[in-house]
Amino acid sequence: MTTTKPRQDRRGAAPIAVLAVGHAAVDLYQGVVPALVPFLVAERALDYRSAAGVVLAATLLSSIVQPLFGALTDRWAMPWLIPAATVAAGAGVGLAGLFGPYALVCAAVALSGVGVAAYHPESARLARAASGNSHTRMGWFSLGGNVGFALAPLLVGPVLAVGGLGATPWLAVPAVAAAVCTAPVVRGLAARSAAASAARGGGGRDDWPGFLRLSAVIGCRSVVFVGLSSFIALYAGQRLGTGGAAGTAALFTLFAGGAVGTVLGGRLAARWGRVRTVRLSYAAAVPAVAGLLLVPGPALYGFAALVSLALYVPFSLQVTLGQDYLPSRVGTASGVTLGLAVSVGGLAGPAIGLLADHVGLRTALAPLAVLCGLAWLLAWGLVEPTGAAAEGGAGPVAGEREDAGEALGRP
Template identity: 30%
Template sequence: MNNALTSKQQTQLTTVYGVLYAISGSHLINDSIQSVVPAMNPIFEQHLHLSFAQIGWIAFVLNMTASVMQPVFGYFADRKATPFLLPAGMFVSTLGLIGFALSSHFYMILASVFFIGIGSAVFHPEGSRVAYMAAGSKRGLAQSIYQVGGNFGQSLAPIFTAFIFVPLGQKGALAFIAITTVGIIMLMFVSKWYKAQLQTAAFSRKGKTVHKNGYPIHPKIKVAIALLVFLVFARSWYVAGINNFYQFYLMEDYGLTVRHAQLYVFIFMFAGVLGTFFGGPLADRFGRRNILSLSMIGAAPLTLALPYVPLSFIIPIFFLIGFILLSSFSVAVVYAQELLPKKVGMVSGLIVGLAFGMGAVGAVALGMLADLYNIKFVMILCSLLPLAGIFTWLLPSDDRVRELTKHV
């Protein structure tokens, strides 16, 4: 009996790297499709004559569907896991991608973006759950491997603009259908593994006591979740400002071309990929809350300086901001999962989805402010957002989190 228990515990502590790499690769493809949308912004602005506010609305539809719906799908996944929703979600995104490439009217573009967003919303909670199940004892590292795929996919938006959409135009998006096909095949493999895990004692719900009204959540846990959502919300507004509008700031204030401006944004996003990867292992060693705090407070002096520096300083400062600010990307998810360990799908959707989806509201607001004032005003406003990091010290420490959840 003891030997069997030990074997089961060892299985739970084993990190399944093959599955982690597969779900990370699928995450890269999923978020690459999402990044096609902001990558097309300069093309729409020049050829369809869309306003900054309309570009903000495109970002709003994408982020509200891709993000705000995540905790909804996560909630139902916690109640009844459905492994094959993963490839189904990517198929829905592919349909949206086809419409996006062929649409010539603003409202048709919004409808296509809606499908891309829904497919992504289906993917993310179950993807986070797979990473959690395959993590073993290395939750920070596992979540970093998973999230770095998505962040790298998002970072490709400037490259897509510079090398695909500038020369090929809107229909260049059709080339991504081949990529999503590969993603669907990879997700079929992941889904089969996922389904097998649900049949094991470690992840099956059979034989477990089910509370009709759920399990009690400590009031301090609720406060911590609310504060964590606020912090991720503030960070997402900053990233939304950079991803959607900084390219126009570089073009207007520094006189860069579309292609040149995209490469600067890529530096920021690629640095964020590196930060995401290293943030998880650092949090495993130095604590979740400590890395959360460092990522925002450490980036604040650099974000405050960015709107005023000469062009030659932008790349090194941009790189440091991206690395430091996004080092807590995966850490925030793991911290939230440990706050609510029985609701992994919902809380993953809440942090990766709803909180980041609120950045869509920021994209619309920033677009309207850019039309009303100017791009530089928006960049200065964005530079203040990481100062919200001072509130991270109100979060419970890692040890306190374990105390609050030990009976869950």
């Protein structure tokens, strides 16, 4: 009897591991776009506003169509969409460096953004079904995306340093490999996802006020994170005076800290509950962002890591909260929450860039600390969802604690 549960845990963990790898490949291309910005500035002589426009092109259309994909997956299971979307995300980035005209560059990264948008709602549904409502396992799924984000500057820097923007087709290779690896697994998870969605749909009513408040919190986070990810490489180069290497290191730190934060978020939610963890995270983000902008010297890297932790601890928790606030519309909830994670920030990016052109980059980024405070205030109105869909989500249930300890390699 003592060997049955670990064997079941390992069997349940295997699909999450595969989905996490696929998630890493897709979110790699979200990280590639801001990592391309310094190279576009150098080779195409873009100003801050135009550079932010490239990031906007990758996020605006994505944010519009992602809830639509979510609504579609509420009506029909679409496992084939996951590998297809992965390939599209890579293809757009692969084409971006081959085009000279600015409009075509934006169109290419927009294609990548649509691929990212198509991927997330269905993959979030499958991951929730495979996780068995475990916050820790959902954290591992989200960790895959954060790892992809973190690897983006490490991939882009060497490839484009050698081949310039004309080498961007090589950046599409991870997408093709991930699509081949994940296609057989997602097909097998479709039936489990349908059963889980049916169970959640019958287990509670949709809480639209709670979902809208959560969406406002995510919107604030989006502006902060996308604003920093778009400009931290340029900001670090200016502050430390070491050029592109300092910027790449700062961007990597911002993304890599998110990998740790996502896993930590699952463990903290198992002990304290999701809502309390979200509140504490945004409270910590306020001094972290202020330190990033105000403290001089290499301490910038330490504050970048703290900002990343604070912004990523609540990331996967917000996804499952959204799903539990709308138990009959899990795909729509996933599409909106994941779409808002990048869309609002993408819309604000050009405004930050325009302001930076006039008053300097540090001054333009200063309001981001205020937005962290606003997210914290909004989070005080959130409550843990009740009902079958939120099972195991309100606090430290025994099974979740055990799973969290196993996932982190602790007794």
